[in-house]
Amino acid sequence: MTETELAILGLTPDEIKYARMFLGREPTQVEWAIIDAEWSEHCSYKSSKNLLKTLPTSGKRVLVGPGYDAGVLDVGGGYVVSMHIESHNHPSAVDPYGGAATGIGGVLRDILSMGTRPVALIDVLRFGNIDESAHSQWLFRNVVRGIADYGNCVGVPTVAGEVEFDESFERNCLVDVACVGVGRKEDLVLAEARDPGDMVVIAGGSTGRDGIRGATFASKNLAKNAESERSSVQVPDPFMKKLLLDSILEALRTGEIKGMKDLGGGGLSSALSEMASKGGTGIEIDLKRLSLREPDVTPVEAMISESQERMLLVLGEDKSEKTLRILRKYEVPVAIIGSVTNDGRITVKSGRTVVASLPADFLAKAPLFPRQESAPMPKRTTAVEPGGPADLSKVLLNLLSSPNIGSRRWIYEQYDHEVGVRTVLKPGQADSSVLKLPNGKFLAVKADGNSKISSLDPYNGAAGCVAEACRNVVAVGAEPLALVDHLQFGDPGDPQVYWSFAESVRGIADYCRGIGVPVVGGKVSFYNQDEHTQKPIRPSPIALVTGLINDQRHIASPSLKNEGDVLFIIGRTRLELGGSEYYDRILGCSTGRAPTARPEEDLETNSLVLRLIRAGLTTSVHDCSRGGIGLGLAEMCIPAHRGAKVDLREAPMDPMSPAALLFSESHGRFVASIRPGKALEAEGVMTDGKVPHARIGTVGGRELAVSLGGRNLVLLSTNEMAKAWESSIPRALGESV
Amino acid sequence: MNIAVIRFPGSNCDLDVVAALRATKGLKTKLVWHESGDLRDFDALVLPGGFSFGDYLRAGAIAARSPAIARIRRLAEKGIPVLGVCNGFQILVEAGLLPGSLLRNSGLKFVCKWVTLRVENNRTPFTRESKHGELLRLPIAHNEGRVFLPEDELAALKRTGRIVFRYTDDTGEPSARANPNGSQENIAAICNEDGNVLGMMPHPERAADPILDPEGRSDGISIFSSLAGLDRSGN
Numbered sequence: 001m002t003e004t005e006l007a008i009l010g011l012t013p014d015e016i017k018y019a020r021m022f023l024g025r026e027p028t029q030v031e032w033a034i035i036d037a038e039w040s041e042h043c044s045y046k047s048s049k050n051l052l053k054t055l056p057t058s059g060k061r062v063l064v065g066p067g068y069d070a071g072v073l074d075v076g077g078g079y080v081v082s083m084h085i086e087s088h089n090h091p092s093a094v095d096p097y098g099g100a101a102t103g104i105g106g107v108l109r110d111i112l113s114m115g116t117r118p119v120a121l122i123d124v125l126r127f128g129n130i131d132e133s134a135h136s137q138w139l140f141r142n143v144v145r146g147i148a149d150y151g152n153c154v155g156v157p158t159v160a161g162e163v164e165f166d167e168s169f170e171r172n173c174l175v176d177v178a179c180v181g182v183g184r185k186e187d188l189v190l191a192e193a194r195d196p197g198d199m200v201v202i203a204g205g206s207t208g209r210d211g212i213r214g215a216t217f218a219s220k221n222l223a224k225n226a227e228s229e230r231s232s233v234q235v236p237d238p239f240m241k242k243l244l245l246d247s248i249l250e251a252l253r254t255g256e257i258k259g260m261k262d263l264g265g266g267g268l269s270s271a272l273s274e275m276a277s278k279g280g281t282g283i284e285i286d287l288k289r290l291s292l293r294e295p296d297v298t299p300v301e302a303m304i305s306e307s308q309e310r311m312l313l314v315l316g317e318d319k320s321e322k323t324l325r326i327l328r329k330y331e332v333p334v335a336i337i338g339s340v341t342n343d344g345r346i347t348v349k350s351g352r353t354v355v356a357s358l359p360a361d362f363l364a365k366a367p368l369f370p371r372q373e374s375a376p377m378p379k380r381t382t383a384v385e386p387g388g389p390a391d392l393s394k395v396l397l398n399l400l401s402s403p404n405i406g407s408r409r410w411i412y413e414q415y416d417h418e419v420g421v422r423t424v425l426k427p428g429q430a431d432s433s434v435l436k437l438p439n440g441k442f443l444a445v446k447a448d449g450n451s452k453i454s455s456l457d458p459y460n461g462a463a464g465c466v467a468e469a470c471r472n473v474v475a476v477g478a479e480p481l482a483l484v485d486h487l488q489f490g491d492p493g494d495p496q497v498y499w500s501f502a503e504s505v506r507g508i509a510d511y512c513r514g515i516g517v518p519v520v521g522g523k524v525s526f527y528n529q530d531e532h533t534q535k536p537i538r539p540s541p542i543a544l545v546t547g548l549i550n551d552q553r554h555i556a557s558p559s560l561k562n563e564g565d566v567l568f569i570i571g572r573t574r575l576e577l578g579g580s581e582y583y584d585r586i587l588g589c590s591t592g593r594a595p596t597a598r599p600e601e602d603l604e605t606n607s608l609v610l611r612l613i614r615a616g617l618t619t620s621v622h623d624c625s626r627g628g629i630g631l632g633l634a635e636m637c638i639p640a641h642r643g644a645k646v647d648l649r650e651a652p653m654d655p656m657s658p659a660a661l662l663f664s665e666s667h668g669r670f671v672a673s674i675r676p677g678k679a680l681e682a683e684g685v686m687t688d689g690k691v692p693h694a695r696i697g698t699v700g701g702r703e704l705a706v707s708l709g710g711r712n713l714v715l716l717s718t719n720e721m722a723k724a725w726e727s728s729i730p731r732a733l734g735e736s737v
Numbered sequence: 738m739n740i741a742v743i744r745f746p747g748s749n750c751d752l753d754v755v756a757a758l759r760a761t762k763g764l765k766t767k768l769v770w771h772e773s774g775d776l777r778d779f780d781a782l783v784l785p786g787g788f789s790f791g792d793y794l795r796a797g798a799i800a801a802r803s804p805a806i807a808r809i810r811r812l813a814e815k816g817i818p819v820l821g822v823c824n825g826f827q828i829l830v831e832a833g834l835l836p837g838s839l840l841r842n843s844g845l846k847f848v849c850k851w852v853t854l855r856v857e858n859n860r861t862p863f864t865r866e867s868k869h870g871e872l873l874r875l876p877i878a879h880n881e882g883r884v885f886l887p888e889d890e891l892a893a894l895k896r897t898g899r900i901v902f903r904y905t906d907d908t909g910e911p912s913a914r915a916n917p918n919g920s921q922e923n924i925a926a927i928c929n930e931d932g933n934v935l936g937m938m939p940h941p942e943r944a945a946d947p948i949l950d951p952e953g954r955s956d957g958i959s960i961f962s963s964l965a966g967l968d969r970s971g972n
Contacts, residue, residue, distance in 0.1 A: 153788040155749030239791025416878040421753045
C-alpha cells in the first residue's frame with residue numbers, strides 16, 4: 001500500500017516503520033487493515049497502558065482482573081459477579097439511537113464472554129445543556145430510547161445510572177453502558193485459545209459492512225462532517241442478541257465451550273489475535289466459511305467489520321455436538337471458520353489463498369505511544385467566598401429543578417428495571433440499586449462522575465467519583481467490593497488533555513489503594529473532541545462500584561420513615577464549592593476549591609455508617625453529594641412527603657457562610673435518621689470513633705425547615721420541593737409531568 | 738396442578754414466571770420450548786412476557802402464527818386455564834383468543850412502573866382468591882399496552898363482565914391520571930367468554946416476593962395460588 005493510503009488508516013509513521021521492520025517485508029493490504037484495527041487506541045490502549053498499570057487490581061475476591069472482557073469477583077457460595085463498562089460515544093454522537101443500542105450490545109457480550117449471565121445494565125450519560133440546546137435534547141431523547149428498545153428487548157434490566165448536562169458535551173455526548181453479570185464459578189470461561197486442533201466458531205449474526213473501521217473511527221476526533229461516518233455505526237439486532245444470550249447460557253452448562261470472546265471493537269482482527277496471544281497459540285481461518293450478509297464483502301472488510309451479535313467460540317474438535325445442537329435449536333447461525341494452531345500466527349485464508357499471516361503477539365502487543373503531559377497554569381482561586389442570593393429557600397428550589405439534580409424518572413421509567421426478578425431497590429428509590437443474588441446475598445450497584453469538578457482538579461475529580469460511588473453503595477448498607485472505571489478525555493496528543501488523564505489515573509490509583517477497593521477493569525476513550533471547534537470535552541472519569549450486603553435486614557434507603565426520628569450528620573463540611581452545582585448554576589462561578597478526596601477519612605466514615613446500619617440503628621441513610629447537605633435533606637423528605645426540622649449549628653464544619661454550609665459538596669458525609677429510643681446508643685457508636693458527627697434535628701410535619709443557630713435558612717413544603725424535583729427533565733424537554 | 742410455561746424465542750419473563758410458580762404451594766411447573774413437547778399433560782398454560790420473535794411486525798404477531806398456538810387454542814377450547822402476561826397477552830390477542838387489540842401507549846414511550854389495579858371479576862381461575870373490588874399493586878413494563886376495542890365489542894365485554902382488572906388510583910378510582918397507557922376505560926386485563934383465558938398487561942410474577950415489592954406486599958401471588966386450588970377440570 002502507498003504511504004497515502006496508509007495515512008488514511010489510523011497508523012502513525014513510526015508504527016508503519018516498526019511494522020515493516022518487524023516483519024521484514026511489506027504487509028499485504030489485509031494485513032495492514034488488521035494491524036490498523038488492532039493497534040488503534042481503542043483496542044491497544046497504546047497511550048494509556050503505562051499509567052493504567054499503576055492501578056491496584058488485586059483483592060481477596062478478585063478472580064479475573066483487567067485485561068479480559070470483564071472483571072470477575074468471588075461472592076461466595078460458588079457464585080461469581082462480573083462487571084464491565086463500555087462507551088459508544090462517537091457512534092452515539094452521529095446516530096444516537098443506533099449508537100446507544102449497539103453500545104449495550106457490546107457490553108452484554110463482554111459479560112457473556114466470561115460465561116456469566118448479564119443481570120443488570122447501568123447507563124451513564126452526558127449531554128449538552130438540554131434547557132437550551134435542541135440538538136442536545138434530540139441526542140438525549142434518542143439515546144434513552146435506543147437503550148430502552150435494546151435493553152428491554154434482550155430482557156436485561158437497566159437498574160441504575162447517572163446523567164450530567166454540561167455545555168462541553170454539546171457535540172460530543174458521552175454514552176457509557178456498564179453491565180453486571182452473575183454466574184457459577186465452575187462455568188467461568190476465558191478469552192483464550194489454548195489447545196491446538198480445537199475448532200474456532202462464530203455464532204450469531206452474519207458479517208456485513210456495518211461498523212467498518214469502528215475502532216479507528218473511535219480513535220480520532222469527531223470530524224466536522226461526522227454525520228457522513230454513519231456507516232461506522234453498527235446495526236443493532238436485539239432479538240438476535242437475545243437468542244445468542246439464551247443459547248450460549250444454555251450451552252455453557254455442557255462444559256464444551258473452552259474459550260470465548262465477543263466480536264467487538266476491531267472485529268475478527270482483534271478477537272483472533274487476542275485469543276491466540278493469551279493462549280500462546282495461533283489461529284488459522286478461512287474467510288470463505290464466514291456467513292456474510294452481502295455477497296461481495298472483501299477480505300479487508302470481513303476482518304475489520306464490527307457487525308453486531310457475533311461471538312467467537314473455541315470448541316474441542318470432537319466435543320462440540322451438544323453446543324452446536326443448542327445453537328441450532330435457537331436458530332442461531334453457526335460457522336466453523338477455522339482452528340487453533342501451534343505456530344503462534346494469525347493466518348487468514350480466502351479459500352486456498354493466504355491473504356494474511358502475522359504473529360499473534362506482534363498484533364496483540366502494539367508499540368506503546370508515549371505521550372507528553374503538561375499541567376495548565378493553575379487557575380487563581382479567590383480566598384474570599386463570592387456573595388450569593390439571600391433567599392436560600394429559592395436557591396434550594398432552583399437546585400432541585402436543575403436537570404443535573406432533579407428526578408431521573410423520565411429516563412428510568414422507559415427502562416424495564418424489573419425483569420429477572422432481582423431488583424430489590426429500584427432506580428429512584430435509593431443511592432444505589434440493589435439486586436438479589438442467587439447465594440442469598442445482595443449486590444449494590446452505582447456509577448458516578450462529575451465533570452465540573454474534574455475540569456477544575458482532575459486528580460481529586462477522579463478520586464472523588466470513586467469516593468462518591470463508594471459512599472452510594474455504603475448508604476444502602478453494602479461493603480464496597482470492586483470498581484471498573486471509564487476514563488473519557490479529548491485528544492491525547494494535547495499535553496494538557498493528557499495531563500488531565502494522567503492526574504485522573506493517579507487520583508483513582510491513590511484513592512483505591514487508600515480504601516482497599518480493587519480496580520478490576522475499565523475502558524479509556526480519547527478523542528472526545530470536536531475537530532471543528534477544537535474543544536475537548538471536560539475530563540469525564542466515571543466509576544462503577546459494586547458492593548455486597550450479606551443480610552436483607554441491612555438494606556438501607558434514604559426516604560424518611562417515621563415521625564420523631566432523630567437526624568444526625570456524619571462527616572465534616574469544608575469550604576469546597578469549586579465545581580459545585582451551587583457555584584455553577586446559581587453563581588455562574590467556575591473557580592473555587594474542588595472537594596478533596598480523603599481515602600483514610602472516608603474509610604473510617606464508611607465503616608462507621610455500615611456499623612450503624614448493621615446494628616439496626618438507622619431508619620434511613622443518605623449521602624451528601626451534588627447540592628450538599630441542603631439537597632441531601634430535601635431528597636430524604638421528598639419520597640415519603642415527610643418533613644424535618646433541622647438546626648445545623650452543631651454540624652462539624654470549617655468556618656463558612658450559611659449558603660456554603662448548605663451547598664458545599666465535600667466528600668465523606670452522610671445524613672442518617674435514628675429512632676428516638678436508639679439515639680443514645682447510636683451516639684455511643686459514633687463517639688467510639690474519630691468521625692465528626694452531630695445531632696441536627698428531628699423528622700416530622702410536611703415541611704423542611706433548616707436553621708443555623710436559630711436563624712432560619714430554608715423553609716419549604718415537601719410538595720413544592722417534590723414539584724421542582726419531579727419536573728426538571730420533563731420541563732427542559734417541553735413535556736408535562 | 739401441573740403448569741407449562743411456554744417459551745418462545747425472545748421470551749424474557751419465562752424464568753421469572755417459573756420461579757413464581759415454583760414458589761407457590763401445590764403447583765408443579767415446566768418450561769416448554771414452543772416447538773417441542775406435548776402440552777396435553779398440563780392443567781394450565783402460561784404465556785410469559787418478553788419480545789417473542791423480537792416483536793418484529795407487531796408485538797406478538799409472529800408468535801401468534803407459530804405452530805404452538807394451534808395446540809394452545811385446542812386446549813383453551815377445552816377449558817384449560819391459559820394466562821397471557823404482557824407479551825403473552827399481546828400474543829393471545831393477535832391469535833384471536835382474546836378480542837380487541839393492544840396499541841402503542843398513548844405517551845408513545847415504554848412505561849415501567851408500579852400501578853394499582855382493581856379486581857373487576859373474581860370468577861376466573863386466576864382471580865378466585867381475590868375479592869371483587871380489591872386493590873392490588875403490580876408493576877407494568879410495556880410499550881404496546883393500550884387496550885382498544887370497537888364500541889360494540891367493548892359494550893359486550895362490559896355486559897358479560899369480562900373486564901378483569903382496571904387501573905385505578907389508590908382509592909380505587911379508575912381516573913385518567915391512574916391510566917398508564919391510555920387503555921379504554923382503564924382496562925388492564927380481560928378474559929374470554931368462558932373465563933378460562935386471561936390476558937393481563939401487569940406482571941404478577943414480579944410481585945410474588947415481598948422483597949421485590951416497594952411496599953413489601955406480594956399481591957401477584959394470588960394470581961398463581963388461585964390456580965393451585967383448582968381441580969383438574971378447571972373448576
